[in-house]
Amino acid sequence: MVLQVFTANRVCDGIVVFLAEDGNWTTSLEECRVIGDGGALKQAMATAEKAAEYAVVADPYLIDVIEENDAIRPIRYRERIRAYGPPIHPDFAKQAIPAATGL
Amino acid sequence: MYHYDELDQRLVDERVEQFRDQVTRRIAGEITEDEFKPLRLMNGLYLQLHAYMLRIGIPYGVLSSVQLRKLAHIARTYDRGYGHFTTRQCLQLNWPKLEEAPHILAELAEVQMHAIQTSGNSFRNITADQYAGVAANEIEDSRIWAEIIRQWSLLHPEFSFLPRKFKIAVTGSPRDRTAVKFHDIGIVIRKNEKGEVGFEILVGGGMGRTPMIGQTIRAFLPKKHLLSYLEALLRIYNLMGRRDNKYKARIKILVFELGIEELQKLVEDEWNQIKDGPLALPQDEIDRISNQFAPPQWKKPQAARLGAEVQRLKNPAFADWVNVNVTGHKQPGYAIVNLSLKTLDAPPGDVTAEQMDGIADLAERYSLGETRATHEQNLVFAYVQEADLYQLWRALDELGLATPNVGLISDIICCPGLDYCALASARSIPVAERISRRFRDLRRQNDIGGLKLKISGCVNACGHHHAGHIGILGVDRQGEEFYQITLGGSADENASIGKIIGPAFSSEDVVEAVETIVNTYVDIREEGEAFLDTYRRVGEEPFKERLYPELTDAAA
Structure with a gap:
């Protein structure tokens, strides 16, 4: 199974977040919960749905990620841009951008 | 420029309070994203890739310096210190927080602005010629008619849920600067053979995945019938436009499927029933709106304009800017100045809060306190005295807004x-x-x-x-x-x-x-x-x- 992460936009400010290990939502990919099997997926999905219901985040969905040099990064270009911020504004980057992302 | 009356102001103030309540309920989890989405879109609030985005309407692109300073303040206080001018002469903020969006709208209402109908399946910001009222060969000022249409179309009860979004542009010059033929409805002010001024109405233009050029549905429409004719046209579209497929819902598809003659016939039939009703425009109402766009007291050309001429000979950079960014004015001694928002330092159409404040100051000093946004994502000072051009150029250069590239390949x-x-x-x-x-x-x-x-x-x-x-x-x-x-x-x-x-x-x-x-x-x-x-x-x-x-x- 491919590795996956739940992502969404936070309701109060719209910022891109990822479901974390502790069930909270984090802007940092370092803290995100990596889902690798069906059981973990079921549990994460329940948490994400609850968060949407309580208006913590809007429209959570799964993205595919890979683990490289101990770092998690989204596979799709669009999701990399969401995770790291608009490439034209490196000053807004929310986290260190791995060299391999092509951004 | 147009100033809100009591009714305009009340409507906008009430909408702010209504949205404040909706946002509170959303953050409290009382309404779902699906329920909230149409409500926020009615107030121009999108959820984009990184954050919410607020699109603020600027009717026909005209901003007072008071409004521009307010936009600068909002960009600084509630966003990341910049804004982005769009092809509908609007301004977008890329990082507003939902919890602060009602504050932003309340601040906008203080300066007679809002974000109503900058999204959703209704009339979008009505656009007009950025040189309206000052272009040398203009038939009539397009802002007057854009304002009349704005008042008719804002929260129009019958047309709040059209099959799809609807874009209208008005131009009053033979030289079109509004992309009028790429609009759902394009309105071209024309003079007929009797010398009367009225409108040519184009319909079914648009871009998107099915680009089409608007076709003439009426070659000449007398002024007083503008709104009744638009009402008839919109009514046919509202009834017959496709709602089964988002990609076929724009009026251009209806024009294509029905053919212009058939649509014309349907519209004329409808129009004949309503044309002399309450939408017929009384002359005193046209006059009331026109007066708000009355030309200023022009000043006599100053002898000092020679100073600008001398500088032009002495200073090649200034001469380049005059040649490329400055355009002839209908009034002797005046010039139209284009401010390029296409610099090497920022994305096309982006301006910082500091630049907005600077522009507002310069507009007050040199252009009667008014700035206009263009659909090509630049700005215009419409009332500059030629004698002031050199001083203005130096000040714009300091703000990074004097790139002499308007209309050239880098004006993208x-x-x-x-x-x-x-x-x-x-x-x-x-x-x-x-x-x-x-x-x-x-x-x-x-x-x-x-x-x-x-x-x-x-x-x-x-x-x-x-x-x-x-x-x-x-x-x-x-x-x-x-x-x-x-x-x-x-x-x-x-x-x-x-x-x-x-x-x-x-x-x-x-x-x-x-x-x-x-x-x-x-x-x-x-x-x-x-x-x-x-x-x-x-x-x-x-x-x-x-x-x-x-x-x-x-x-x-």
Whole structure:
């Protein structure tokens, strides 16, 4: 199974977040919960749905990620841009951008 | 400019309070995102790739310095210190927080602004000629009619849920600067053979995935019937426009499917029933609105204008700016000044809060406290005395807004693309930036001459690529960005839709492809021929041969 992460936009400010290990939502990919099997997926999905219901985040969905040099990064270009911020504004980057992302 | 009456103000204030309540309920989890989405969109609040985005309406692009300073304050206080001017003469903020959106709207209401109907399936911001009221050959001021349409269309109860969004532009000059033929309805102020002023009504223009040029549905409409005719046309569209398929819901598809004659007949039948009803415009109401756009007290040309002339001879940079960014005015002694928002330092259309404050100050000093946004994502000072040009140029240069490139190849319309937009397929801003850098030599840009280059990051065509002399469309090919090039589009009175020249280029190769196209033009142009003239004379072949030597060799 491919590795996956739940992502969404936070309701109060719209910022891109990822479901974390502790069930909270984090802007940092370092803290995100990596889902690798069906059981973990079921549990994460329940948490994400609850968060949407309580208006913590809007429209959570799964993205595919890979683990490289101990770092998690989204596979799709669009999701990399969401995770790291608009490439034209490196000053807004929310986290260190791995060299391999092509951004 | 137009000032709200009590009714306008109350309506906007009430909407702020209504939205405040909706936001509170959303944050408390009392309403779901699905329930909230249409409510926030009615107030111009999108959820984009990185954050919410607020699109603020600027009716026909006209801003007072008080309003512009308020926008600067909002950008600084509630956002990240900048805003982005759009092709509907609006301003977008890219990082507003939902919890603060009601504060932003309340601040906007203080200066007679709002974000109502900047999204959703209703009338979008009514646009008009940025040179309205000051263009030398104008028939009549298009702002007056755009304002009358704004009042009619704002929260129009019958048309709040149209099949799809609806865009209207008004132009009063023979030279079109509003892309009038690419609008759902385009209104061209005309004089008939009797010398009466009225409107030619165009319908069914648009860009997106099915670009079409508007067709004339009525060659001449007397002024007093403007609203009743629009009402009849919208009523037919509202009833017959397709609601089963989002991609076929714009009025251009209805025009295409019914044919213009059939639609015309249906509209005339409807109109004949309502034309002398309450929507017939009384002359005193037209006069009341017109008075708000009355020309200022013009001053006599000053002897000091000679000073500007002397500076022009002495200072080549100033002369370049005057030649390219300054345009003739209907009033002797005055000039129209274009402020370029196409610099090498920021994405097309972006301005910082500091620049907004600076522009507001300069508008007060030199242009009767008014700034206008253009659909090409630049700004205009419409009332500058020629005697002040040199001082103004120096001040604009300090703000980084005196790049003399308006109408040249680096004056690019560009959508936000995948840097910001949830719908985008590819990035567009970096392509604009690379092209601007490639052609940064102003002498070269001037030698190339008038050239409209427009870039969209997806088929929705917010960057108007279909209407670019050179158009660039970003596409996603299995996760890689490619760029399709079209040639020969034009958004002016002789509108045309660009034609795809051949296979798309990689991100790496697209700037070189533009270079090849430009060089081909420079090599084959005849005396005095602009890019579009040459293209229209020779067609696509010479460009194709140079762009795709392998393909054309194989065919030979």
